[in-house]
Amino acid sequence: MNAPYEPEEFTASPPQSLDAEQAVLGGLLLDNEAIDRIGDLRRDQFYVHTHGLIFDHIQRLIAQQKPADVLTVFDSIRAAGEDADLRHLNDLMTNTPSAANIGRYAEIVREKALLRGMLQAAHKVHEIVSGPLAAAEKLDAVQAEFGRLADATTRREPASIREALGRYVQDLDRRFAGEAKNPGIPTGLVDLDTFLNGGIRRGALVTLGARPGMGKSALGETIALNAALAGFGVLFLSMEMPESEVTERAIASVGKVSAATLARADERTPHADSWDRVTRAAQALEKTALFVDDEPGLSLLQVATKARAVKRKSGLDLLVVDYLQLMTGTEEKRYQQIEAITKGLKILAKTLNIAVLALSQFGRDIERRPNKRPVLSDFRDSGSIEQDSDILLGLYREEQDNPDTDNRGYAEVFIMKNRQGKPGRCPLAYLGEQMRFENFVGQAPEFRPIAPRHQGFKD
Numbered sequence: 157m158n159a160p161y162e163p164e165e166f167t168a169s170p171p172q173s174l175d176a177e178q179a180v181l182g183g184l185l186l187d188n189e190a191i192d193r194i195g196d197l198r199r200d201q202f203y204v205h206t207h208g209l210i211f212d213h214i215q216r217l218i219a220q221q222k223p224a225d226v227l228t229v230f231d232s233i234r235a236a237g238e239d240a241d242l243r244h245l246n247d248l249m250t251n252t253p254s255a256a257n258i259g260r261y262a263e264i265v266r267e268k269a270l271l272r273g274m275l276q277a278a279h280k281v282h283e284i285v286s287g288p289l290a291a292a293e294k295l296d297a298v299q300a301e302f303g304r305l306a307d308a309t310t311r312r313e314p315a316s317i318r319e320a321l322g323r324y325v326q327d328l329d330r331r332f333a334g335e336a337k338n339p340g341i342p343t344g345l346v347d348l349d350t351f352l353n354g355g356i357r358r359g360a361l362v363t364l365g366a367r368p369g370m371g372k373s374a375l376g377e378t379i380a381l382n383a384a385l386a387g388f389g390v391l392f393l394s395m396e397m398p399e400s401e402v403t404e405r406a407i408a409s410v411g412k413v414s415a416a417t418l419a420r421a422d423e424r425t426p427h428a429d430s431w432d433r434v435t436r437a438a439q440a441l442e443k444t445a446l447f448v449d450d451e452p453g454l455s456l457l458q459v460a461t462k463a464r465a466v467k468r469k470s471g472l473d474l475l476v477v478d479y480l481q482l483m484t485g486t487e488e489k490r491y492q493q494i495e496a497i498t499k500g501l502k503i504l505a506k507t508l509n510i511a512v513l514a515l516s517q518f519g520r521d522i523e524r525r526p527n528k529r530p531v532l533s534d535f536r537d538s539g540s541i542e543q544d545s546d547i548l549l550g551l552y553r554e555e556q557d558n559p560d561t562d563n564r565g566y567a568e569v570f571i572m573k574n575r576q577g578k579p580g581r582c583p584l585a586y587l588g589e590q591m592r593f594e595n596f597v598g599q600a601p602e603f604r605p606i607a608p609r610h611q612g613f614k615d
Contacts, residue, residue: 171271172203176264181207182252183261184214185245188224190255191215194262201269209238210245225249273305296461303507340576341474341511344382346595347582351571352547356474356511360576361502361544363480364569365516365535366551367528371567371586371593372515373397373478374405375551378593379513380476381409384446388473391447391466393459395482399450406446409592411437416589445470453484456500463508472510477501479515480541495540502544516541518550528557530570548573553586563601567593 180197183190191214199215202208213232217224226245233240284297340355349355356362366372373396384390394402408415411433418434447466451458459477466472477483485493498514505512518534530550535541542548550570554561569582583596 170203170275171268173264173268174204176261176268177202177204177207178248179252179261180258180265181210181214182248182250183255183258184211184218185225185229185249186252187255187258188214188218190258191218193255193259195259195266197262197266201265203268203272206241206244209233210248270305277301277305292465293458293461296464297457300460300464341383341388342386343379344386345379345582345584345593347584348569351574351577351580351582353577356513356547357576358473358509358511359506360511360546361498361505362511362513362547362549363498363516363535363541363545364513364549364551365518365530365541367518367522367556369556370551370553371588372517372551374409374586374591375569375584375593376476376478376513376515377402377405377591378409380446380474381406381441381592383474384444385410385440387444389445389447389466389471390474390476391449391463391472392476392478393454393462394448394450394478395452395454396478397450399448402448402450405591406441407434407437408590410440412587412590413437414589415591453482455484455486456497459483460500460504463504463510467508467510472508475504475510475512477512477514479517481517491540495544498540498544502546514545528552529568530572532572542573545573546575547571566596566601 180194184194197211199208199212202211210229210233213229213236214224217228217232222228226242226249230240230242230245280301281298284294284301287294289297340349340352340357342349342355343352364372364376366375373394377392380390380392392402397405404418405415407413408418413430413433417430447470449462454462459475463472463475480494480497483493483497485496487493487496501512501514504510516535518530522528522530522534529552532542532548534550535548548571550572551567552570553567555564555566565586565588567584567586569584571577571579571582573579585594585596586592587594
């Protein structure tokens with residue numbers, strides 16, 4: 157029988173090149189201008205801690221436009237409270253004949269660091285494989301581990317404005333000619349897409365907040381359905397509703413059928429017209445790349461795993477998370493969990509080149525305000541949500557607070573933060589029976605603050 161896998165066997169003598177590290181440092185001490193030829197070399201890529209420390213102080217001095225020689229680097233290290241060896245610094249310089257080949261030496265240092273990173277990733281893979289996850293989840297976690305290593309070592313040189321302009325103008329010309337689409341993923345709601353300059357951009361995190369009962373899930377699903385019907389790949393993570401309810405609401409929305417009729421359907425329910433609508437909706441939906449997952453209490457890792465799997469197998473453009481506060485985290489405090497989740501979703505959007513729409517529940521403090529229109533502070537743990545989100549949306553329907561209003565079926569989306577355009581107020585029509593939102597037609601009404609209901613005696 158073969159011996160069990162032991163990652164320590166592969167880490168006994170990690171890849172390294174002390175000669176290359178010393179040559180890089182010596183070359184920089186001889187010629188400070190050589191720093192332009194070492195590429196994106198980083199302190200953490202040096203195997204010897206002291207070498208990384210010296211490199212860091214050389215970089216700092218040069219960045220401050222100060223000379224970096226044996227004495228100045230020695231003084232800089234000592235001033236920072238670190239140990240410095242003047243003799244070692246002198247040896248680094250005297251043992252390096254010139255800085256002519258410093259670019260190649262830096263490349264060797266990077267290559268050895270990459271190999272060490274691969275061994276560390278292999279050790280992590282061993283831990284993942286030995287862990288409690290299902291096999292498919294382990295595969296995605298393993299791919300993510302090596303993906304992070306690739307991202308960390310991918311070199312991207314700054315682009316000249318001429319190169320950037322060339323790419324942009326070429327893309328713009330293709331869009332004007334009808335050969336390419338607007339880069340945004342359309343919500344299907346014309347006024348909202350106008351605010352977003354064509355839709356949600358890839359790499360963006362959009363957070364939609366509302367109080368319970370306002371219809372945030374319906375709006376999230378409306379956007380997901382519209383994007384899917386337009387040919388985009390969509391993953392809807394429903395931690396609140398089961399798959400059957402999400403599917404029922406999708407049928408009601410696309411087929412323009414009363415959701416109550418579908419929920420109560422039995423042999424006594426008139427169904428001729430409704431069944432035709434259901435059939436047409438089902439035929440339209442089965443052609444889409446819409447995926448639904450109703451696993452509750454997802455962690456950030458699970459969300460990322462599911463998104464990567466759909467992206468790999470079918471293509472993914474839009475991820476909808478319903479909703480943030482139902483996700484779980486390993487951090488001790490809840491606000492720390494939310495902070496980790498929002499940062500992770502933003503990174504996921506950029507890493508997978510997708511748009512992420514995260515729904516969020518507003519706190520109860522809003523109930524004490526006469527004017528219950530959304531404001532930034534209504535977001536729970538709004539610090540991290542506001543900071544990490546590219547776009548912040550707040551949903552409001554007056555009829556939830558004033559059943560006697562003349563504005564029944566009218567909804568507003570407040571664009572409170574918008575890196576893609578300007579903030580503002582977007583009117584929408586809400587069809588509650590069909591669990592969907594539509595474009596609003598007509599003049600948007602002006603709301604007045606609703607007077608608070610007095611309890612007990614008035615003064």
